[in-house]
Amino acid sequence: MEQRFLGRSGFRVPALTLGTGTFGGKGDLFKAWGGSDVAHAKRMVDICLDAGLNMFDSADGYSGGLAEEILGQAIAGRRDKVLISTKATFRFGEGANDVGSSRWHLTQAIDGALQRLGTDYIDLFQLHAFDAKTPIEETLATLDDFVRAGKIRYLGVSNFSGWHLMKSLAVSEKQGWSRYVAHQAYYSLIGRSFEWELMPLALDQGVGTVVWSPLGWGRLTGKIRRGQPLPEVSRLHGEASNKAGPPIDDEYIYRVVDALDEIAAETGKSVPQVALNWLLQRPSVSTVIIGARTEEQLHQNLGAVGWNLTAEQVAQLDAASATPLAYPYFHQRNFTERNPFPVAL
Template identity: 65%
Template sequence: MEYRSLGQSGLKVPVLSFGAGTFGGSGPLFSHWGTTDVEEARRLVDICLEAGVNLFDTADVYSNGASEEVLGQAIKGRRDAVLISTKASLPTGDGANDWGSSRSRLIGAVEKALKRLGTDHIDIFQLHAFDASTPVEEVVSTLDQLVNEGKLRYIGVSNFSGWQIMKSLAAAEKHGWTRYVANQVYYSLIGRDYEWDLMPLGQDQGLGALVWSPLGWGRLTGKVSRGKPLPEGSRLHETADFGPPVEDELLYRVVDALQEISGETSKTVPQVAINWLTSRPTVSSVIIGARNEEQLRQNLGAVGWSLTDGQIARLDAASAVTAPYPHFPYRRQEGFARLNPPLAG
């Protein structure tokens, strides 16, 4: 397993990490992701560690905390062998202080997460969304306090826009507080919006991307293809509305290219899709999920080999869309491109 620095930090993370959203699944969304119990979770953790995957990602809203609880039980007795990533900020109840990133909420959320996970520290703690109702100084100073207390080791964000990240980083810079080093983002061959603002920001400011939903909410699993209806058992029947929309022609164009390269490499469609992501600039780790051992072993096969430059170029071309203003001139006009050259991998 390849290990990479998490942004401009000293923490090394595996290029593939495991998403524990399937652990303890309940509710309209997470029950369709999976319902992995503690015994099954231990087996999946065993397989991950054998393969060198030691980073496990969860969140307090995943099945109302059950994901953190199951993960905590699954790693019991081997805490020093793993890295835990979790998140907070989204609503966990109907109370006035059951959502957001206020000092009160964050301190309470971290204490509850530590208890559910059965640990005294969280390796990577991320804000699950930007809280416009709380001053960034309050948020970042609270996270800095929790880092200084040893409860958090590294901090980051998820689902933030570029200006929201920069405003937070500016506050940290001004006051000498702990800076974000991670940005957990949606990124896939059918969702490349990350590249327009957040990727250049990440490279400039030293944020490593932790990529979630690398298979485009299940659209790039190899079960969806041009001219065929959605398979009966596909989770997309229940979860498609939770993810960003994808135009049919873009999806089928990408799937066509994936299928061709799958045949050339003797790798599966999802393995090719994940491998493409590992070659992208700023990507520190791609979070893979699995409801069972077979799915996990297949996803682990996405690394340890490389696509050719030609194959990457074909995937780039198949997945390309016109970027919104003010980004599109950079791709079309030589003068703009000279001022803003493509990012290096």
């Protein structure tokens, strides 16, 4: 498994990370994702480690903390062989302070995650979303304290706007606090708006992209095609999952899947493997989070590494997935001589 630097840090992470949203299956949303128990999670971890994938991503919001508990038990006795990333800021309790990025809630969240994971440190801790009601200085000072205490190794965010992330980086630089080195963001062949603002920011500021939902919320699994019904087992049947996922025009999906089918036939790879490989060649991407309900799905996703699409195949997928840009991005693309599209460093 290829190891990549996480942004402009000295921390290396595998090109693929296993997401643990399928662990637990508590609640309508996560039941639609999967319901791995400890025994199944251990087996999934075994397969990952055998393939050189040693990073596992979770969050306190996944099945109400159950995913972290199951991950902790699955890696028991081999903590030194794995990297753990987890997230917090979503509501976790009924109290007025049980949400957000305040010192109070982050302290509760981080200490709780450490207990559930059965570890005394977290390799990468990420804010799951921006909290506009808490001063950025309070949030960053709190996180810096945890880094200095040795409970967190590296810091990141998730689902931030460009100005959220840039302002946070400016404050941490001004105060000499630990800075964010990762941004866990939605990015896929059918979700490319990440490229407009967040990708150039990531490259300029040395923030590694940790991609979530790389298969477009389950729409690029190869099971969704023009004129065909949804597969019997699919998260897209669930109302909670549909509300949480980004709305996408059917014709757009079919156009992208048609291109994926063509390239899959050329390469002998599966549709998901082609879609994941495309992401692995994008600028700023440090690691792509894969998920799997079954061992077969996991093995399939692991097959996305160890080879590369050709430049022509990448261009074909770029063209099939292109969408109109919002202002000011469509205007900026008219002046590529002084504002070129990002390229890999």
